Amino acid sequence: MIKKKICMLGTSAVGKTSLVRRYVQGFFSEQYLTTIGVKIDKKTVDLDGQALTLVLWDLNGEDPFQRVAASYLRGAAGFLLVADGTRRLTLEGALRLHERLHDALEGVPGVLVLNKADLTASWAIEPARIEALQREGWTVRRTSAKTGMGVEEAFEHLARRLLAP
């Protein structure tokens, strides 16, 4: 069976752990419990008859209290760069983190995930900003770990890219 390591990256409190929980366990919890270090999960998916085990490395959020250790990224086959769509600063923080980890992530496919898409009234990312990121080469997905919207699709999109020849 093919096994691929996927890292969840982003600043703190953007919903990385909730996305993994929604994807692996199928539920959402309102209770926020910050991640210290790394939390490992896995999920086996069937992509067109091919079994693929995704080993999900849910890394602590990058902020003044904790930095993401670049060594955790070794062997990563893909990553989800997660931002909170209701806080514009988390998008810029995620992009800065990606830049800082550039050496470790060079050539590794990733998806930029704008989470909390259920909070439409508080949405803070302008369509023009998303279009600009897409022009820069980012694959952008809107997700809601709370409702499940777009979560499977984001992981599946990345999984398919990992299997692409």
Add this chain to the structure above:
Amino acid sequence: MDHPPLPASWSERVLAALDYAVLEPRPDGTFRLCGRMPDWLRAFLPDSAAAGPLDLAAASLFLEHFLVDARAFWASGAPGPLGSGPWTETDRRGREWVLEATALSVDGRALLLVGFPQVDFHRTQQLVQAARVQAVQYHRTLEEIARRDVLLHCIVHDLKNPLAGLKGSLDLLRAGLEGETRLQEPAALELVAIGLRQAEKMQALIETIQEAFAGEIDGLVPSAQSPEQAPDAAAVVRDVVAGLLPEARLKALTVDTRLPPGPVPVVGDAARLERMLYNLLTNALRFAPAGSTVTVGVRGEAEAATLYVEDEGPGVPPEQQPRLFRKFARGNEQPGHVGLGLYFCRITAENWGGQIGYEDRPGGGARFWVRLPRPTPR
């Protein structure tokens, strides 16, 4: 008092008391366990692995990764231990553990210690979490302050124009009354009318701001829940339309009112319902092109009633729709409108257990609707 040195076996007992696994790497990549096996390690291993060499890389996805670093560390002969940092992983039975690994060399022999983090993990987690929650709240407060600064700027800007008009009218009146200029009575009355209109504009703006902020705490104010006290949505529509007909006529607009024959009681109170409909209808009158039709109606259903206002104007661009009902959403950046009217409508409707929404009108234009619950009979 000087104790005799502890026997070597004591260090093993100390590590066992700390629930540490002490492991020595073997050339084939497996590990030899030194001392007793902690229960938590047993939970990660297949039953067949209780005795003999341990395949840690197969037992733990994290260790599989860390052992690459650990082997490089042992090979390098670098001083000092190599810590993994804490990690969280689920054992074979689904129980979650927080663990930490340390690679070290003792007298040239490679050793791996795995056990529970020596810092109080949960206390650290609580502290970091509290700090992060504070940081998020701090940033939200900064954003709120920035929005209020914008609001203040808009209010000052929007009050300045009618105030200038009012002052101009009063200056001309004073000049006429003091004989500086010739002022006939019709011209004086016209100046008074201009001044009054400017004052009314300022008053309306201030009322909108007051309502929006008062609306935020109106959830505490009881609204009519019984049919006897409930406002009649149809009557409210008739009153608001009657009050705005002169403005509609000035723009050559037709107001088409569609109401059911009987009363339509809804949860709420008449004054705020009127204000809500007034906001929606004045928006429609503002954006409707001259000569077009604005439609206002009520549709009653068993458990709810829907009030709607449609116009044949340009509608709301898709990129502005998600922010339409947010505080300070100045969709069209129109002077005199600080972006609180629709926000007031939303929080009022939600306080009453209802909903507000927008959709493009089929054939072009805007359609706003407010769905309010029907009062429950006693």
